[in-house]
């Protein structure tokens with residue numbers, strides 16, 4: 001199984017503010033959807049509540065310490081007590097995506113094989129950050145730069161890093 005993180009971060013590594021994304025970048029949402037479609041997505045409870053729904057076409061796995069979370073089965077999600085449990089339960093999958101947020105990205109940094117990073121070309125106020133990518137451990141293997149347009153307010157670059 002390939003374990004990947006997928007994230008969009010500003011130049012100061014900001015990824016969230018007030019439990020929301022700090023920007024609206026439809027091109028990145030499209031990239032996220034295309035890249036993750038068909039694969040399980042693993043997220044922290046706060047990110048799940050920020051999205052507010054299950055992501056269709058993907059098994060949604062939510063990490064929480066709250067044993068009663070989704071006890072009423074209101075959402076079609078799998079609830080797990082930590083990253084290790086998520087990985088164990090998804091071992092037979094081809095690729096699994098860690099989709100955030102900050103706490104979960106931080107705790108999975110030593111476990112992941114690949115990082116899909118969208119660099120959002122701005123410096124914004126944020127209260128949640130992506131960890132600095134250790135370039136001695138990860139190698140940039142692909143990138144694709146895009147200019148801002150009427151729908152996407154900032155320039156952005158899709159990057160893919162793989163563990164050396």
Ligand SMILES: NC(=O)c1ccc[n+]([C@@H]2O[C@H](COP(=O)([O-])OP(=O)(O)OC[C@H]3O[C@@H](n4cnc5c(N)ncnc54)[C@H](OP(=O)(O)O)[C@@H]3O)[C@@H](O)[C@H]2O)c1
Nearest residue numbers: 007008016019020021044045046047065100101102103104
């Ligand atoms: N830009 C991006 O690409 C991107 C992607 C995703 C999210 N975000 C942003 O990131 C922010 C949310 O990130 P966050 O760091 O605040 O929260 P988070 O990582 O989404 O979720 C944190 C929660 O996960 C659970 N958790 C964390 N570690 C755990 C462990 N070891 N064992 C069991 N449960 C654990 C806890 O849930 P309980 O409290 O229920 O126990 C904790 O409160 C939002 O602003 C969101 O918009 C940005």
